[in-house]
Amino acid sequence: MIFTLKIWRQKNASDKGGLVTYKAEDISPDSSFFEMLDQLNQQLIAKGEDPVAFDHDCREGICGTCSLYINGRPHGPLKGTTTCQLHMRSFRNGETIYVEPWRCGAFPVIKDLIVDRSAFDKIIQAGGYVSVNSGGIPDANTIPVPKPDADAAFDAAACIGCGACVASCPNASAMLFVGAKVSHLALLPQGRVEAEHRVQKMVATMDSLGFGNCSNTYACEAECPKEIAVTNIARMNREFLAAKIFAEKEKQISFTL
Amino acid sequence: MDRSERRTLSSITGKVIMALAGLFLVVFLLVHLGINLLLMADDGGRAFTGAATFMATNPVIRLFEVVLFGGFLIHMMFGVGVSIRNRRSRPVRYQHKSESETSPLSRYMLHSGIIVFIFLALHLIDFYFIKVGLVAPPAGVERHDFYHRSLVLFSDKGYSAVYLVGFLFLGFHLNHAVQAAFQTIGMNHNKYTAGIKVFSMLYAIIVAGGFMTIPLWFIFFR
Numbered sequence: 280m281i282f283t284l285k286i287w288r289q290k291n292a293s294d295k296g297g298l299v300t301y302k303a304e305d306i307s308p309d310s311s312f313f314e315m316l317d318q319l320n321q322q323l324i325a326k327g328e329d330p331v332a333f334d335h336d337c338r339e340g341i342c343g344t345c346s347l348y349i350n351g352r353p354h355g356p357l358k359g360t361t362t363c364q365l366h367m368r369s370f371r372n373g374e375t376i377y378v379e380p381w382r383c384g385a386f387p388v389i390k391d392l393i394v395d396r397s398a399f400d401k402i403i404q405a406g407g408y409v410s411v412n413s414g415g416i417p418d419a420n421t422i423p424v425p426k427p428d429a430d431a432a433f434d435a436a437a438c439i440g441c442g443a444c445v446a447s448c449p450n451a452s453a454m455l456f457v458g459a460k461v462s463h464l465a466l467l468p469q470g471r472v473e474a475e476h477r478v479q480k481m482v483a484t485m486d487s488l489g490f491g492n493c494s495n496t497y498a499c500e501a502e503c504p505k506e507i508a509v510t511n512i513a514r515m516n517r518e519f520l521a522a523k524i525f526a527e528k529e530k531q532i533s534f535t536l
Numbered sequence: 537m538d539r540s541e542r543r544t545l546s547s548i549t550g551k552v553i554m555a556l557a558g559l560f561l562v563v564f565l566l567v568h569l570g571i572n573l574l575l576m577a578d579d580g581g582r583a584f585t586g587a588a589t590f591m592a593t594n595p596v597i598r599l600f601e602v603v604l605f606g607g608f609l610i611h612m613m614f615g616v617g618v619s620i621r622n623r624r625s626r627p628v629r630y631q632h633k634s635e636s637e638t639s640p641l642s643r644y645m646l647h648s649g650i651i652v653f654i655f656l657a658l659h660l661i662d663f664y665f666i667k668v669g670l671v672a673p674p675a676g677v678e679r680h681d682f683y684h685r686s687l688v689l690f691s692d693k694g695y696s697a698v699y700l701v702g703f704l705f706l707g708f709h710l711n712h713a714v715q716a717a718f719q720t721i722g723m724n725h726n727k728y729t730a731g732i733k734v735f736s737m738l739y740a741i742i743v744a745g746g747f748m749t750i751p752l753w754f755i756f757f758r
């Protein structure tokens with residue numbers, strides 16, 4: 280197969296960057312999107328040019344490292360898949376393919392297609408954990424969890440932190456990611472203990488990093504490779520409001536209303 | 537500390553306030569529509585004028601007029617504020633336009649909102665400003681006589697067209713707005729969310745359609 284690629288090239292964080300056109304020829308329909316880019320990079324290296332930098336790690340849809348905004352959609356045209364699971368047979372022969380980095384003020388471009396997603400780490404550090412001292416492994420079922428809650432928590436926990444929700448959102452909002460992280464802990468008894476503080480801290484951190492506000496377009500749900508549902512955003516909003524209104528006050532901590 | 541960190545309200549609280557103000561406006565629109573439909577009653581405006589007089593004199597309603605202005609103000613302030621912040625959060629934009637599937641019309645809430653606002657301003661000048669005496673009423677119509685004022689306005693094709701466009705865009709706004717407000721206040725559940733979405737669309741059609749029937753009726757049946 281043959282493709283015309285329009286790829287965002289940017290030397291470093293301060294470079295202005297721009298789209299550069301490349302031709303990709305002799306591409307097998309069975310090669311993955313990344314194998315196609317690997318092939319292009321081999322040609323660039325052979326010509327002594329700088330290869331295109333892009334993020335990837337597991338290449339099997341579980342780590343959340345890969346990104347790429349392909350023809351106006353994060354992770355490309357398929358539903359419920361990451362870019363690393365995308366194959367060239369999903370494109371028309373001769374098609375022009377735009378490849379851009381995630382765009383969000385909180386995700387600055389480092390080089391070419393690689394963005395810095397440590398804003399997500401900061402949100403997790405603010406409360407996306409349970410504080411338990413490690414020790415002996417508790418017996419299974421010491422803490423009973425209702426099956427529907429376990430299922431919903433598991434669905435939320437499927438989030439791989441890739442940032443496609445932010446990339447697709449017209450407002451660059453991180454609500455789906457934070458909603459998923461708040462939900463999967465809030466639904467379980469182990470997470471309830473810190474639930475009220477967790478949601479307030481994570482939302483405050485999210486706000487401080489400059490993500491946009493949710494305006495319920497639901498682009499995130501449509502583009503999430505793990506098909507995380509916007510019910511998780513509603514659950515976070517409920518948790519947040521309940522915590523603001525009913526939570527016992529803690530002395531040293533103050534939050535924005 | 538950059539400016540985004542110095543915020544007095546969290547993003548969620550701001551959106552909830554906006555959604556609650558919006559839902560209040562949603563209830564108000566039903567009352568307003570109910571009264572306006574009386575314009576089409578064949579009684580020389582008796583029912584309509586009765587309702588309008590009640591609205592203008594009842595002390596509880598007078599109080600709600602203040603709440604109503606407040607509701608609009610809060611909704612619009614937050615709507616514009618949220619939209620500005622949302623634009624800023626993506627300083628460098630994509631070259632390729634978004635192909636992501638979204639809730640219908642949700643991307644154009646600011647646009648539809650501004651069109652509704654323009655209509656609202658005209659509407660205030662045409663009725664409220666005349667009522668309080670800021671603007672002189674047209675010849676032969678008394679200041680408090682909303683019935684004849686409406687007849688004058690609707691006999692003007694240009695005004696009727698503006699009115700129709702205003703409500704068409706209000707319908708677009710509401711179609712997304714009502715279900716979005718429930719999502720914002722945290723009400724999303726597989727038991728009733730499908731129902732809320734249907735309700736949202738029906739509400740938009742009934743309210744926008746209801747208001748739009750009136751000038752059409754004046755043009756075609758009077």
Ligand code: HEM
Pocket residue numbers: 492493494495551554555558559561562565611612615616618619645646648649650652653656709712713714716717718720721
């Ligand atoms: C009778 C008039 C109006 C009603 C009943 C109404 C109702 C609503 C409701 C219920 C929402 C959903 C809130 C949410 O997303 O949770 C909404 C959203 C919105 N409204 Fe209105 N609205 C009206 C007029 C206006 C006006 C005049 C503006 C002018 C700027 C406006 C701007 C917006 C914007 C920008 C949003 C989207 C906010 C967002 O989610 O990002 N609205 N409206």
Ligand code: SF4
Pocket residue numbers: 437438439440441442443444445455456459502503504505506507
């Ligand atoms: S919610 Fe979905 S799109 Fe967003 S970070 Fe998690 S897996 Fe990626």
Ligand code: FES
Pocket residue numbers: 334335336337338339340341342343344345361362363364
């Ligand atoms: S590279 Fe791990 S999810 Fe794509």
